[in-house]
Amino acid sequence: MMSFLKKNDTRNREKGNRSGPFRRGLAGTAALAILAGGLSTLAGCRRGFGKDAQGKVKVVATIYPMYDFVKRIGGDYVAVNMMVPAGTEPHAWEPSSRDMLMLEEADLFVYNGAGMEMWADDLLESVQNKDLIVVEASRNVELLKVGETHDEDHEHDEDDAHEDEAHDENHAHEHHHGEYDPHVWLSPKNAEKELETIAEALIKADPDHADTYRKNLEEAKNACQDLDRAYTEELEKHENQYIVVAHEAYGYLCHEYGLTQIGIEGVSADQEPDAARMREIIDMVEKYGIKCIFFEELVDPKVAKTIAEETGCRTMALSPLDGLTQEDIDAGRDYFSVMKDNLEALKASFE
């Protein structure tokens, strides 16, 4: 039953004979990325586990929702490091050698999966840490294919198709970017499942505190259910409404609560829109009487603003939660508060 807790000892086969699935852009971009990586190493004292991690379960979580979920279940018994730095758009991020070192020390590696962390396979393959427990949090979530909740923009699906090619066939259950929408946590029901998966892993890694973990899981699940109720109640009135979003991250949210998303960009947040797509969106905004264009804090709102200007809409922030900024985290914002803010924004957008 715990098959998802893959011990890492089988992962060192076959090193270095694959062309990684990373999309290498222009040489310039690559050089920039390498240098940026090098710099974050220099400035990277914040990375790695400090002294206060002693005696705790050392967890490396990839993106913000994973980090938040682990902290929620683990409480004081875990030391969590977030791999993708705060304020970074995770679609374009890649790990550095410092991140590898962090993994060597860790007890648990928690990633979302479903194609969110395209670098995860490569990373895990080169890690030497034999005791590392690897947790794919989206493991028990029923995944939606890209474009499943909306029918008006299949043409953007092909953009992601090429990313599948370089993936290896080692992990039969692995989901490739482009095939499935990875932003599962935006539905509270899925968040509940991810929390369960993470809790199971923590209990396995640290059975002494199993009771605490179970108790924290119960609390978190209750919070998810409250959230789900609030969403259902508020969004029921707006069933079949359209929302225009910066990138198609809200498939699960829309699927769950009967909305349809119109994404300015595809499921990865790094594509330039073309003139025809802009026209389609503008026409849809007018056709469906949409009053608001959502942008994301981590993505340049330029396109959203252009469309809003053209159609006389407002713009509002809607967070896909794939990365909070450090200020947000310092201000005490977390998964639940951001999800509530999102609900408020959605409500306001229909008025």
Add this chain to the structure above:
Amino acid sequence: MPSILQYAYMQRALLVGCLLAVIVACLGTVMVHKRLSLIGDALSHSSLSGVALGLLLGFNPIVGAVAICIVSAFAIEAIRKKLGNHSEMAVAIVMSTGIGLAGVLSGFVKSAADFNSFLFGSIVAISGFETRLVVILAVIVLLAFILLYKELFYISFDEQAAAISGVPVGAVNAIFTILTAVTVSIAARTVGALIISSLMVVPVAAAMSIARSYRTTILWAVFVSITSTIGGLVLSFYLGLKPGGTIVLLSVAFFLVFRTIGFFRSGAKSTVSSKEV
């Protein structure tokens, strides 16, 4: 079939695209004759470090980009003069420095969105402020180009001879170095680095294949540049192609066609291209 002009973003894309197409083709003619055809690439990459610097030190990143671009352009000029036969390395050296600096500095920039919004322009998402900026820029560049046309003409062919006949070579070079730097740094943010660095070279190369004089080279380059921009936007609008890439490929198609025409005219090689070969 929807009309292109009924959408404000397309009107803006056409206006800004065409203005930039004209001035970039003009500046490109100057730069290509100075054997600096990759300067657009180098400057647009270097300007990234100006953006990062601006974000870090708290001044307007566009100002940072313009400033770094001007410094880089002068650095290219200075290194180019020292390297003699290997002047194209000047561009590579400055570009490497700029990218390296941008890489290091970007590690200190906290918010990725802030950074990205200044890095990548998109021709279909141009703000009102950017439109005004480009209009002003275009007027300045065109005025300079027309007023200094004779001087440029001399310098493009032979700097030394120009200097001997009394052309203020240093001053004219400096003016166009600055204008190129400002144009690239602003245009890269507005319509994207790809369009700018390509339109600086490809239309000029196309024009040189058929034109018989300096003046017709410029006119053909402007023609190719504008036609590619409008054509690219129209294709993008109706067929859903990415605008930047489409514009660039159209200009390359012009190059191939013009090259073929030039080839069949055979013996009658244009003065410009025979000088270049």
